[in-house]
Amino acid sequence: MFQKPYPSVASLVTSNAPIPSVKAAGWVRTKRDAKDTAFLELNDGSCQGNLQVVIDKTSLPAAEAILASIATGASIEVSGELRASPAAGQKWELAASAVTLLGAADAETYPLQKKKHSLEFLREISHLRARTNTFGAVARVRNTLSFAIHEYFQNLGFYYVNTPIVTASDAEGAGQMFQVTTLDLDKVPRVKEGPGAGTVDYEKDFFGKKAHLTVSGQLNGETYATALGGIYTFGPTFRAENSNTTRHLAEFWMVEPEVSFLDINGNMDLAEDFLKFVFGRVLERNPEEMAFFNQWVEKGVVDTLKTVVQKPFARITYTEAVDVLVKSKQKFEFPVQWGIDLQSEHERYLTDVVYQGPVIVTGYPKEIKAFYMKLNDDGKTVRAMDVLVPRLGEIIGGSQREEDLAKLEKRITELGMHVDDYRWYLDLRRYGTVVHAGFGLGFERLVQYVTGMGNIRDVIPFPRTVGNAEF
Amino acid sequence: MFQKPYPSVASLVTSNAPIPSVKAAGWVRTKRDAKDTAFLELNDGSCQGNLQVVIDKTSLPAAEAILASIATGASIEVSGELRASPAAGQKWELAASAVTLLGAADAETYPLQKKKHSLEFLREISHLRARTNTFGAVARVRNTLSFAIHEYFQNLGFYYVNTPIVTASDAEGAGQMFQVTTLDLDKVPRVKEGPGAGTVDYEKDFFGKKAHLTVSGQLNGETYATALGGIYTFGPTFRAENSNTTRHLAEFWMVEPEVSFLDINGNMDLAEDFLKFVFGRVLERNPEEMAFFNQWVEKGVVDTLKTVVQKPFARITYTEAVDVLVKSKQKFEFPVQWGIDLQSEHERYLTDVVYQGPVIVTGYPKEIKAFYMKLNDDGKTVRAMDVLVPRLGEIIGGSQREEDLAKLEKRITELGMHVDDYRWYLDLRRYGTVVHAGFGLGFERLVQYVTGMGNIRDVIPFPRTVGNAEF
Numbered sequence: 001m002f003q004k005p006y007p008s009v010a011s012l013v014t015s016n017a018p019i020p021s022v023k024a025a026g027w028v029r030t031k032r033d034a035k036d037t038a039f040l041e042l043n044d045g046s047c048q049g050n051l052q053v054v055i056d057k058t059s060l061p062a063a064e065a066i067l068a069s070i071a072t073g074a075s076i077e078v079s080g081e082l083r084a085s086p087a088a089g090q091k092w093e094l095a096a097s098a099v100t101l102l103g104a105a106d107a108e109t110y111p112l113q114k115k116k117h118s119l120e121f122l123r124e125i126s127h128l129r130a131r132t133n134t135f136g137a138v139a140r141v142r143n144t145l146s147f148a149i150h151e152y153f154q155n156l157g158f159y160y161v162n163t164p165i166v167t168a169s170d171a172e173g174a175g176q177m178f179q180v181t182t183l184d185l186d187k188v189p190r191v192k193e194g195p196g197a198g199t200v201d202y203e204k205d206f207f208g209k210k211a212h213l214t215v216s217g218q219l220n221g222e223t224y225a226t227a228l229g230g231i232y233t234f235g236p237t238f239r240a241e242n243s244n245t246t247r248h249l250a251e252f253w254m255v256e257p258e259v260s261f262l263d264i265n266g267n268m269d270l271a272e273d274f275l276k277f278v279f280g281r282v283l284e285r286n287p288e289e290m291a292f293f294n295q296w297v298e299k300g301v302v303d304t305l306k307t308v309v310q311k312p313f314a315r316i317t318y319t320e321a322v323d324v325l326v327k328s329k330q331k332f333e334f335p336v337q338w339g340i341d342l343q344s345e346h347e348r349y350l351t352d353v354v355y356q357g358p359v360i361v362t363g364y365p366k367e368i369k370a371f372y373m374k375l376n377d378d379g380k381t382v383r384a385m386d387v388l389v390p391r392l393g394e395i396i397g398g399s400q401r402e403e404d405l406a407k408l409e410k411r412i413t414e415l416g417m418h419v420d421d422y423r424w425y426l427d428l429r430r431y432g433t434v435v436h437a438g439f440g441l442g443f444e445r446l447v448q449y450v451t452g453m454g455n456i457r458d459v460i461p462f463p464r465t466v467g468n469a470e471f
Numbered sequence: 472m473f474q475k476p477y478p479s480v481a482s483l484v485t486s487n488a489p490i491p492s493v494k495a496a497g498w499v500r501t502k503r504d505a506k507d508t509a510f511l512e513l514n515d516g517s518c519q520g521n522l523q524v525v526i527d528k529t530s531l532p533a534a535e536a537i538l539a540s541i542a543t544g545a546s547i548e549v550s551g552e553l554r555a556s557p558a559a560g561q562k563w564e565l566a567a568s569a570v571t572l573l574g575a576a577d578a579e580t581y582p583l584q585k586k587k588h589s590l591e592f593l594r595e596i597s598h599l600r601a602r603t604n605t606f607g608a609v610a611r612v613r614n615t616l617s618f619a620i621h622e623y624f625q626n627l628g629f630y631y632v633n634t635p636i637v638t639a640s641d642a643e644g645a646g647q648m649f650q651v652t653t654l655d656l657d658k659v660p661r662v663k664e665g666p667g668a669g670t671v672d673y674e675k676d677f678f679g680k681k682a683h684l685t686v687s688g689q690l691n692g693e694t695y696a697t698a699l700g701g702i703y704t705f706g707p708t709f710r711a712e713n714s715n716t717t718r719h720l721a722e723f724w725m726v727e728p729e730v731s732f733l734d735i736n737g738n739m740d741l742a743e744d745f746l747k748f749v750f751g752r753v754l755e756r757n758p759e760e761m762a763f764f765n766q767w768v769e770k771g772v773v774d775t776l777k778t779v780v781q782k783p784f785a786r787i788t789y790t791e792a793v794d795v796l797v798k799s800k801q802k803f804e805f806p807v808q809w810g811i812d813l814q815s816e817h818e819r820y821l822t823d824v825v826y827q828g829p830v831i832v833t834g835y836p837k838e839i840k841a842f843y844m845k846l847n848d849d850g851k852t853v854r855a856m857d858v859l860v861p862r863l864g865e866i867i868g869g870s871q872r873e874e875d876l877a878k879l880e881k882r883i884t885e886l887g888m889h890v891d892d893y894r895w896y897l898d899l900r901r902y903g904t905v906v907h908a909g910f911g912l913g914f915e916r917l918v919q920y921v922t923g924m925g926n927i928r929d930v931i932p933f934p935r936t937v938g939n940a941e942f
Binding site: 001002003004005006008010025026027028044045046073074075102103104105106109110126127128130131135136139140142143146147150154156157159160161162163164165166167168169178179180181182183185186188199200206207208209211213220223224226227228229230235236238240250251253260261262263266269270272273274403424425427428429430431432433434435460461462464466467468469470471 | 472473474475476477479481496497498499515516517544545546573574575576577580581597598599601602606607610611613614617618621625627628630631632633634635636637638639640649650651652653654656657659670671677678679680682684691694695697698699700701706707709711721722724730731732733734737740741743744745874895896898899900901902903904905906931932933935937938939940941942
């Protein structure tokens, strides 16, 4: 049987009883060295708080020498007694009977000395930043969200499906995609003769054709949904977008459920239920991390999450939303009229001012939405849905899919795309087609929303953006 | 609250009681049309078995017309009574009071007619193959394994970490990697002047340098393990290997736990416990799928899994393994002597003949293992471990990592690599270094092992291999 090498700090600081003899290990966050007593704050990443190690220098042999070797960042092992702490804000402390230095950290060069570091600086040492309070908390909340996503869909009997990362399909639209190749860019092979003479000879490339990194698993996901009922993807997707903002990553994780026999109303129920569940899990499992974010990162973030969990989501049509916005007489940077895509300022006006809670907007003009969305009977709008949440705006985008072969082919042609490129996707409508729906959620935006972190680069371990693929 | 549009076929075929009035939906697997009665086998992907729909043609209005429109592959909705079935092998049947065709499937062109299709043929229609018994079963077992992996590590308090997919790090070794680029291969920009004049100008590429798809998340994973204690990755990795075999994919999913304060013995306990858990979950949750694989795909596969779950893993050193193999007098294709890498034939001799169960081999010659593995005191062997299982050989490879900065730098230099390329990785040893260990598991090989499927392309929804990136 596997046994953890040491009890976690989390298990010790929440112990139900004192422990006469225990060994703990972790990294030293701070050292406070007084005349007769020294205090070490020990952290092992298992929780937001530290375990206070108390060293009675009068009774611990060689205490001075050991303490001299221990600085912030050092790894140590401590044996001793877990006893009630007289200090405020902590139930237990570890009275050390022995302290062993495992790995030193040079106080001159270790970058994470006890002081406030800027997030920009910490981004430059992404390999060490998980050792800080902020990034430890982000990592734990991100983990809770990840697992909650799996739990939610597994509870429903949906299957986790791994859609491909590398794709040679023309169906996704080639804009802003990364190319994947094994060709030598120093001497790109060319087609020698015939129609394509002089162009890049992709027959010599690994996949025998031009290949890219996926921008979405949805189309592939639909193939499994129309065989297995309910599925979800949760994997990396890519955008080669030249956007240097706090909300864009070139590599990010997406969650995309897709469900057969589900219409737009069921899809709204699913999205609402899903968000309530995953936010509920974080509130329940990470109270300390959330208290930390609420105090130090974004005031009010806990209340915002509670609103989403507790309040029924308002449901309005795009047309109603436009009416409300126009009648509001509010000055927007982007003026509102039927046909425009709603901007963040409009979405937030709906959530923060009008409905004071989450809002789902459906029935968008077909021109501003994707080709595969189910056309309404009006011929003008599609069964798209955007889920908007307070303080942010859109967090989920989805739709009922067009299950009618003829209508879907017509739309593809209207948009100047080629039916032949969608052959396998259209087969799903050709053979045993069913009403189905799904949505997409950018996972890092979710983590950003839950933690209140201002820059999306700080909610993924190693961010990839224009000009940056360090570590 | 989200409600599934229909009760699943799985819930109906395992119902505890008859249901006087119920609606079900799914796809028709087969139709049997007799004089007064017709039978449809309905499947919705929720389980291996079908729900038998019984249509009493004498009482159902327009039965003949509806039945004429329904062929294999059609999607239908059925209302009726779930009642005890007189037929053998099924508890319930659905006596239809109404049948609605949702989506037809043309009997002439639908590729999945009722007959045995070759796996090769089904691979060409990967967008439809999940609708077959075999691939539905693979998808469900793959899902169980995925979630079991998360459950196992979450139960231990390990954190799920997403390591980067695109990497510009030189630390991984450039062999057999895919390049990721936004440069136009038709006119690759060149450095105009200076030292690199004439070479590809990667400053113009998206990341400002040459970038690749990752081959492993381990090094990045270690940065989080040495901050948070125990972590695991579970994401796609890539090999641009020109291998056209039944065991190689260019894109596959890897599971890589990494644990601080863990030594090689703890690592062995972890790997053994982990495999027993995930195999146990499949045996428990997918008995019908496993019975299917055992009967149709690989006889004995269930017993093999049970052996792994029940039998303690033998633990031997590489040196002992070589001794046993040499003394066996067995004729191997690759002769055995100390220093060679063990081949599949050797591994399987150990598991299938000598130990008749799983075996963990440790202490491999350093020359055949990676630079980051912990050197033993003999100076010749490293604390690597390969976990071997019956019928297959290696399923997991791992090691205790070298936590000693000086030794690790020495090894990097010995191998002709550059210490500077590993700067951030070495920081983990420079600051608060700890004993730590981890392993890697190719997820598709695991699925292949559990299902008995002969070709790895059949255990991932859309396989990517040399010359193939369809769908």
